[in-house]
Amino acid sequence: MHSGTEANTVAGQQHRTPGPDRKTRSRRARGVVGFGHWWWALPGVLVVLAIHYVATGVGGFFAFTNWTGIGSFQLVGLANFQKILGDPSKILALGNTLFLAFGSVVIVNIVGLAIALALNRTLKSRYILRVLFFMPVVLSPLAVSYIWKFIFDFNGPINAILKSVGLESWQKSWLGDPTFAIWAVLIVIVWQQTGFAMVIYLAGLAGVPTEVEEAAAIDGTTLWQRFWHVTLPAIRPAVAISTTLGIVNGLRVFDQIMALTNGGPAGATETLATQVYKQAFSLANFGYGAALALILSAIILVFAVIQQRVTRGTES
């Protein structure tokens, strides 16, 4: 109790002591700003406002119009949103968006964490393997997708292997198959993103003290218990970062779909992002595309906020 009181007193003193200094600093800072330093930031602020907020705001405004991308337009209220909600193909696109986002987050993080654990300490070739696993991340998503498109092609290596082992009946147009096409997209995303999750987890694992793990091992815990009760709690911030980035990137996946399937077959792999592009720029429904973009932005915002809350809870 005594020591606690002392600590409070010391803390109070520490709290009070810097008061005048902070006031001085604050006054000085105000003075500096008052003498015009904020002017220096103004061009940058204006550019940020113009590019990020005004442009986005104008784009959002068009969601309530029937603009085709050319000529004049009329305000149509919520008609675009009603049309979206009444269109089964857009609901399918929303479902695909969520499937790819959450499917990729789950698989990428599980596999990425597993690889990070495997390559964390003991393996001699771990540095080479880390480079190999990270390599796909630095490649262009379009380039990666075109390589995979060749792999999935009817005349590509998968079907060639199937034929060589006598499984000709299993051959199919993988990207033209309504059931498999979305899984093909998921495979490509996972293949490219796993290395990124691995790096985040490796950074997290570097901060886990070996002494704690050794102490747990001496206490007779199993490998799984050590992972679940020691390692995983210690790398929760890494989990939060990796899943947040994964969800945001997964929700706006675009390049891979355009290169692999172009949203096909017959819309089976359309997502909100591909629909935004097609409606706004290919089909001259700019207002409708803007409404879709607004919905996509709202969804990303909601999941980002949820993820922030989860992160805050973890830190506390």
Add this chain to the structure above:
Amino acid sequence: MTQHRRSHAQRIGLFAAPLAVGALVLSGCSSTSGTSTDGSQSFSLSYAVSTGVESPFETLAKAYMAATPGVTITLNAVPNDSFSQTTSTQFQAGNGSDVIESQPGSGAGQRIITLAKAGFLEPLDDGATALIPSGNESLFQIDGKTYGQALSISFVGNILNQTAATAAGITSFPTDFTGVLADCKTVAASGGKSMFVLAGAAGPNTGATASSIAATRVYAEDPTWNQERTDKKTTFAGTQGWKDTLQAIIDMKDAGCFQSGAEGAGFDAITNGITTGTTLTMFGPSGAAADLAKAGAGNTYTVEAFPPATSSDKAFGLASANYSLSLNAASKNKDAAKKFLDWMAEPAQSKTFADAQGSLPVTGLADLDLSGTNYAPVSEIVKSGSYVAFPNTGWPNSAVYDALGTGVQGLLTGQTTVDSVLASMDAAWDQ
């Protein structure tokens, strides 16, 4: 204080400098047509490019500059896949080129009617009106005013690799649908080959396939079908010809007419298949025959019309001016640009353009001798005028053709039915 005043002035200068530089950069980016003064002999020309080969527009622009000293044409070559978007954005921003490559009809951003209705195109004179192919007036004109100058005629149907067809036992292109299905089986039996190649994942190709078949099923009987649909006197779903068209595609799939994996194939499947002879026939514009002849040495390619349902039905095709030039209403160099358009309208330039495109000249089709050319199989159709413009040039928006292209892929995979595809086309039309 002196120091303070100096620093204050410097601050204002430093603040203003980036804005001034930015304004200059932006104005530099946005001025293509506005840099020349009135009366200048120079102007700018925008056109789409898709290959490394010199565009016919570039060829003719260079020829014009050589023929008329003092004229400078600023060439703006825009990638084909973004041309529509780029064109409409530039016009919207008020910085479109003086002359642009346009396409007849309505729908996408570079279509004549779409741009003219938005007020971006200058009406052209009688010379341009005289070049409009018969029956194509609605694709070039609004209220009697012409907004595009036709450059050449393209026939849309089938391109046959005659060399490969002969090797596969097909000596002549079928004349009815029964013959098509029979030939499909013959070719498939020859091992690893198919009578037709289809890029199922490419909407423009699946759309062209359905349109080519619809020429005989829909438009041969009723050439004014588009107008009737506009007048709401008919629908896709209520037209037996459209049902027959899509059913024909299903029948062809079931008969093994298309290559394996057609439903997921892209344009590369067409190029690879038809030049190597593993597939014999493609659907598309006649200009592709010239391109294929350059790519596949030793092969002979002919332009064919997809056969009617029975041999007693009328042979019919799709032919229209796919390319045209239009004048920017906001151009400051209209006189110079109009002189160029007049020069382009001359028969010599028309022939040069058509030869480079592998298409037909825009005038004198009835008197044209097509024997011995790759157009010989469709010579009678062209000469007798048994054709209409490519259907989607008369459709109100791009979504209708997109619904057709996507729907055909769905028919190949079993995701859609004939009725659902036609219903989605009607919905797209009425949106």
